[in-house]
Amino acid sequence: MGHMETFLGIDYPTLWYLVVGLLFSGYAILEGFDYGAGAWHLFLRKDLSRRIAINAIGPLWDANQVWLVIGGGALFAGFPVMYATMLSSMYIPFMLFLMLLVLRSSAIKFRSAEEMKWWRKTWDIIYFTSNVLIAFLLGVVLGNVLQGFEIGENFSYKGGIFFAFLSPYALMTGFTTLSLFMTQGAIFLLLKTEGRLHARLTLLLKKGMIFFITSFAITSLYTLVFLPGVTDKFKEQPVFFILPILAFLAVANVPRLVSKKKYFNALVFSSLTMSFLLMLVAFQLYPVLLPSTIDPKYSVTIHNAASSQKSLGIMLTIVVIGAPLLAGYFLFLYKTFHGKVKLDDTSY
Amino acid sequence: MDTEILARIQFAFTIAFHYIYPPLSIGIGLIMVITEGLYLKTGNKHYEVLTRFWLKIFAITFGIGVATGIIMEFEFGTNWAVYSRYVGDIFGSALAAEGLFAFSLESTFLGILLFGWNRVSPKVHFISAIGVFLGSMFSAVWIVVANSWQQTPAGYHIVGEGLNARAEVTDFWAMVFNPSSVDRIIHVWQGAFLAGAFLVLSVHAYYLLKGRYVEISKKAFKIALGVATIISLTQLVSGHSSADGVAENQPAKLAAMEGHYDKSAPANLYLFGWVDNKNQDVTGIALPGGLSFLVHQDFEAPITGLNAFPVEDRPGQVNAVFQFYHIMISIGMFFIALTLYASYLWWRGQLFDKIWLLQIFTFSVILPQIANQLGWFAAEMGRQPWIVYGHLRTSQGFSQEVSSNQILFSLILFLVIYSILFLLFLYSMNKKIKNGPYDEAKNPLEII
Numbered sequence: 001m002g003h004m005e006t007f008l009g010i011d012y013p014t015l016w017y018l019v020v021g022l023l024f025s026g027y028a029i030l031e032g033f034d035y036g037a038g039a040w041h042l043f044l045r046k047d048l049s050r051r052i053a054i055n056a057i058g059p060l061w062d063a064n065q066v067w068l069v070i071g072g073g074a075l076f077a078g079f080p081v082m083y084a085t086m087l088s089s090m091y092i093p094f095m096l097f098l099m100l101l102v103l104r105s106s107a108i109k110f111r112s113a114e115e116m117k118w119w120r121k122t123w124d125i126i127y128f129t130s131n132v133l134i135a136f137l138l139g140v141v142l143g144n145v146l147q148g149f150e151i152g153e154n155f156s157y158k159g160g161i162f163f164a165f166l167s168p169y170a171l172m173t174g175f176t177t178l179s180l181f182m183t184q185g186a187i188f189l190l191l192k193t194e195g196r197l198h199a200r201l202t203l204l205l206k207k208g209m210i211f212f213i214t215s216f217a218i219t220s221l222y223t224l225v226f227l228p229g230v231t232d233k234f235k236e237q238p239v240f241f242i243l244p245i246l247a248f249l250a251v252a253n254v255p256r257l258v259s260k261k262k263y264f265n266a267l268v269f270s271s272l273t274m275s276f277l278l279m280l281v282a283f284q285l286y287p288v289l290l291p292s293t294i295d296p297k298y299s300v301t302i303h304n305a306a307s308s309q310k311s312l313g314i315m316l317t318i319v320v321i322g323a324p325l326l327a328g329y330f331l332f333l334y335k336t337f338h339g340k341v342k343l344d345d346t347s348y
Numbered sequence: 349m350d351t352e353i354l355a356r357i358q359f360a361f362t363i364a365f366h367y368i369y370p371p372l373s374i375g376i377g378l379i380m381v382i383t384e385g386l387y388l389k390t391g392n393k394h395y396e397v398l399t400r401f402w403l404k405i406f407a408i409t410f411g412i413g414v415a416t417g418i419i420m421e422f423e424f425g426t427n428w429a430v431y432s433r434y435v436g437d438i439f440g441s442a443l444a445a446e447g448l449f450a451f452s453l454e455s456t457f458l459g460i461l462l463f464g465w466n467r468v469s470p471k472v473h474f475i476s477a478i479g480v481f482l483g484s485m486f487s488a489v490w491i492v493v494a495n496s497w498q499q500t501p502a503g504y505h506i507v508g509e510g511l512n513a514r515a516e517v518t519d520f521w522a523m524v525f526n527p528s529s530v531d532r533i534i535h536v537w538q539g540a541f542l543a544g545a546f547l548v549l550s551v552h553a554y555y556l557l558k559g560r561y562v563e564i565s566k567k568a569f570k571i572a573l574g575v576a577t578i579i580s581l582t583q584l585v586s587g588h589s590s591a592d593g594v595a596e597n598q599p600a601k602l603a604a605m606e607g608h609y610d611k612s613a614p615a616n617l618y619l620f621g622w623v624d625n626k627n628q629d630v631t632g633i634a635l636p637g638g639l640s641f642l643v644h645q646d647f648e649a650p651i652t653g654l655n656a657f658p659v660e661d662r663p664g665q666v667n668a669v670f671q672f673y674h675i676m677i678s679i680g681m682f683f684i685a686l687t688l689y690a691s692y693l694w695w696r697g698q699l700f701d702k703i704w705l706l707q708i709f710t711f712s713v714i715l716p717q718i719a720n721q722l723g724w725f726a727a728e729m730g731r732q733p734w735i736v737y738g739h740l741r742t743s744q745g746f747s748q749e750v751s752s753n754q755i756l757f758s759l760i761l762f763l764v765i766y767s768i769l770f771l772l773f774l775y776s777m778n779k780k781i782k783n784g785p786y787d788e789a790k791n792p793l794e795i796i
Contacts, residue, residue: 059459062414066455070447072421077444080436080514087425087432088747094426095758098419099765105415109408110772113779154511155433157749307437308507308516315441322448329456336460336467346463 005309012312013302014287016078019319021282023074027067028138028278029184029271034061036185038104038131039178041124043204049197050124051112055347056192059337061108063330070326077315081155081305082289089149089157090141093165097137104130112348132178139177143170146227146281148291151298158294169226172219179212180277184270187254191263192341205258212251220244233284240283247276354755355427355746358762360728362419364721365766369413371720374488374537375544376406377481382571384474394564399477400465401785402548407462408776410484412769414455427755430511431735431745437516438504438523439494446490454483485537492533493524498736499727500597502526506739515736527597531590532727538583539723541575542683543716548572550713551781553706561784566700573694577687583680588642594730595643598737599652600662601730604669606639608653615639615651620674623667628655630670663732672722672729679719686712 004011010018034057044050057064076083087094107127111120147169150159186205190198223230234241250272257266285291289305292298306312380402387395421443424432432439457479460468464476503522504515517523549572552565594602602608607623607630608615614637621632637647644651654662663669686708693699700706731737735745 059463062411062458063452063456065414065418066447066452069418069421069451070444072418073440073443073447076421076425076432076436077440080433080440083425083436083440084429084432084747087422088427088429088750091426091747091750091754092757094422095754095761098422099758099761101418102415102765102769105411106769106772109411110776113776161749161751161754307440311437311441311517314517314520315444318441318445318448322445322452326448326452329452333456333459336464344466346465 005313007316012309012316013078013306015316016074016306016312017282017286017289017302019316020071020074020078021278023067023071025275025278027064027071028274030064030067031061032135032181032184032271032274033057033188033267034064034185035131035135036181036183037189038127038185039135039182040185040189040201040204040208041128041131044197044200046197047120049200050120051343051348052193052197052341053189054108054111054127055343056189056341058108058341058348060333063333066326074315078307078312079289079300079302079305080307082300085149085151085155085157085300085305086141086145086290089151089159090144090165092162093137093141093144097134097141100130100134100137104134108348135178135181136174139174140165140170142177142281143167143173145290146173146223146284148293148299150294151290151292151300152294153298155298155300169219169222172215172222175215176212176219179208179215180270180274182208183212183254184267184274187258187263187267187270190258191267194340202258206255209251209255230284237283240280243276243280243283247273247280250276351750351752351755352743352746354752354759355750356742358755358759359423359427360725361759361766362416362423362762364724365770366413366416366420367721367724368717369409369416370484370488371536371540371543371716372409372547373406373413373544374481374484374540375542376402376409376547377477377484377544378541378575379544379548379568379572380406381474381477381481382575383568384477386571388470388474394567397785398564398568401780403461404780405547405777408773408780410454410458410480412773416766416769427747427750428735428745429747429749431740434514434740434745435498435736437514438497441517441520442490442494442497442524446487450483450486450490452483454480454487457483488536488540489533492536493526493529496529496532497523497526498734499532499731500526500528500593501736501739515739528590528593531586531593534586535583535590535723538579538586539716539720541579542583543720545572545576545579546709546713546716549576549709550711553709554781555784556700557703557706557710560788564785570694570699573687573690573699576683577691580680580683580687584684587677587680592643595651598730600654600657601669601727602639602643603652603654603656604663604666604730605673605726607666607670608639608651609655610653611656612650612652614648615653617642618670618674620678621670623670625666661733663730665729665732669726669730672726676719676723676726679715682715 006012007015037053037057041050041053044053072083103126107123107130111123111127114120144165144167147167149157152158183205186201186208189201190205193201250269253269254266254273257263257269287302288299289302290300292300307315380399383395383402384399386392387399424439457476460473460476461480464473468476501515503517503519503524503526505518506513507516508514548568552561552569552572555561555565556569591602594605603615606615606618607621609628616630616634616636617638618630618632618634621630621634623630640649640651641647643649654666690699690705690709693702693705733741733743735742
């Protein structure tokens with residue numbers, strides 16, 4: 001590799017790694033409450049409650065999905081090798097993920113379009129299932145990335161093709177992600193609802209938190225015991241022990257804020273939990289993007305996966321121009337739809 | 349079946365299905381911006397009714413467009429991994445720009461457009477409509493730029509060899525404004541405007557035939573007819589310019605479009621015909637030397653034919669490219685005749701007098717869809733055997749590690765889900781159109 005461009009002393013691939021990480025965090029936080037809210041759907045019993053829950057994300061979910069699109073685009077643009085290798089190796093989970101996204105969007109659009117009981121029931125089941133599985137699959141993919149793939153020469157995947165992605169560890173990270181999203185979703189719904197639905201959601205949130213803490217504890221233990229390199233990484237740079245501690249403190253703060261009815265703050269702290277956990281993942285992997293379980297020399301790293309310095313420079317410029325615009329749009333949108341859900345004739 | 353064929357079928361199916369919706373959204377978006385602008389300017393409630401009605405239709409097309417579009421963004425990686433690694437340096441920045449500059453704009457303002465009627469002022473609502481419309485236009489820009497680069501690469505150099513070879517950007521603006529970008533963006537936009545305008549024409553022609561919503565339908569019909577007439581005429585210009593570009597940059601594609609085989613000879617312009625690729629023969633009605641004239645303004649000028657290229661560098665499906673291209677052009681010509689005639693009647697004050705004309709407009713909604721689809725099929729099949737013209741073959745671009753069984757699995761799922769989605773689309777469109785902009789029995793137009 002030749003001359004490396006830097007900005008503020010950080011090389012371009014690392015900067016882009018941070019950009020992608022930031023976008024994925026934004027995606028996890030925002031779609032976290034979208035998918036999470038949907039994963040409670042069948043726990044809400046009345047049709048009206050379900051409608052309110054859908055309309056809580058109604059004007060927001062399309063915008064939140066932007067973070068997936070930009071995140072995917074950023075990965076493709078900055079680390080094409082990672083994008084191509086991960087997606088083609090994880091063909092089945094990604095295809096399922098994409099199709100579930102289509103089903104989920106359809107459910108939001110079509111569920112309340114008809115009055116018939118069977119119609120709404122069918123869509124309710126589709127909506128619930130797709131949200132649960134989407135959250136779960138995202139976690140499964142994350143678990144696979146942390147564990148590494150069987151990657152050989154020229155980034156070719158040598159692993160199993162249909163069910164290899166369902167390893168025990170991936171299942172654990174899948175449940176952890178689902179539980180985290182469900183916690184996030186319940187808090188978001190608390191912020192947007194009133195009355196009896198609100199009271200019920202307070203109960204559901206407790207269940208969600210227990211689900212999260214249990215699965216998180218199991219996954220962490222498993223990670224420390226069975227994932228090689230994790231402890232080494234902390235021995236090298238013990239300062240990063242701050243991340244799991246922060247994540248723990250942030251999540252511990254959530255029940256306190258909920259009991260004080262400070263739902264927005266609770267959402268912030270649950271989002272912080274997600275961010276700290278993702279930082280932990282990022283710290284653990286860096287500078288690797290996708291470890292090869294065959295031989296570390298075949299691993300996909302931010303250097304062998306990155307686009308050219310020129311291209312990264314162009315894209316960093318695009319981000320510098322585009323990020324304030326994006327922030328502005330989001331502030332305006334969220335300000336407009338601030339407050340409790342009110343159904344009207346334009347609602348879903 | 350082998351992996352390459354399955355990957356191609358899946359990509360063609362998912363992209364063709366996707367492409368039903370974004371052009372409609374862009375086209376309806378334009379009409380909606382016009383009607384809402386007129387409402388703000390004149391205060392005439394009829395325009396508000398029209399805006400609200402078309403917004404409901406827009407919500408459906410936009411929603412399905414986004415859902416099926418996200419699949420495309422990731423399908424490059426799942427099914428075309430080698431290609432993705434090859435073009436990521438270039439293609440990626442276009443996709444990133446699309447996300448950050450276009451998709452974010454349309455998707456955030458969509459929420460305000462759909463659900464913000466009572467939450468923002470009419471002016472802010474109108475600005476949101478413009479935001480969504482411009483966002484969808486910009487989206488088209490970046491996607492077409494990326495595709496155009498595949499057709500006519502520019503502003504890059506090739507680094508590495510074999511499986512590790514890839515294109516790297518050397519000049520961003522040369523990449524963006526590669527030789528075919530501008531012509532094709534305009535051509536695609538216009539195709540989208542026609543898709544939207546003809547849907548509006550169709551629905552309101554239907555209402556007029558049924559004697560429903562007569563007053564507002566006349567208004568909407570005229571707006572859409574204005575758009576359709578201007579765009580049909582200018583589409584001819586951008587189409588011609590686009591074909592000139594193909595002649596210069598992708599001669600093998602041009603030759604396939606007209607079934608021209610001779611290495612270097614004057615080429616005919618076919619009205620219609622049938623290509624026998626095996627015997628290199630075209631049967632049909634043609635203007636002798638017509639293609640030569642269009643490209644070089646000289647009926648005798650030689651045009652490079654398919655035989656000038658080695659067999660492995662020629663598009664395989666010459667007849668298909670020929671047919672798709674000619675059907676698209678025939679539809680375009682029909683649009684010019686139809687819209688000019690209708691505009692003439694409008695000028696004479698007889699626009700709504702001819703039942704048969706309204707009937708034609710009711711059914712014409714399908715034609716821009718066919719033209720848009722076939723135009724793209726001609727463009728993409730004419731690019732073959734290359735996935736990046738002159739550099740990377742389609743047969744080298746697919747994901748080597750994905751098995752044909754995996755693709756078969758996803759392809760079947762796509763077929764099932766998209767069929768259901770298409771039925772839902774038709775059902776809800778039909779329902780919205782049947783229900784109409786408002787309940788005529790309860791609210792006579794005067795009180796709206």
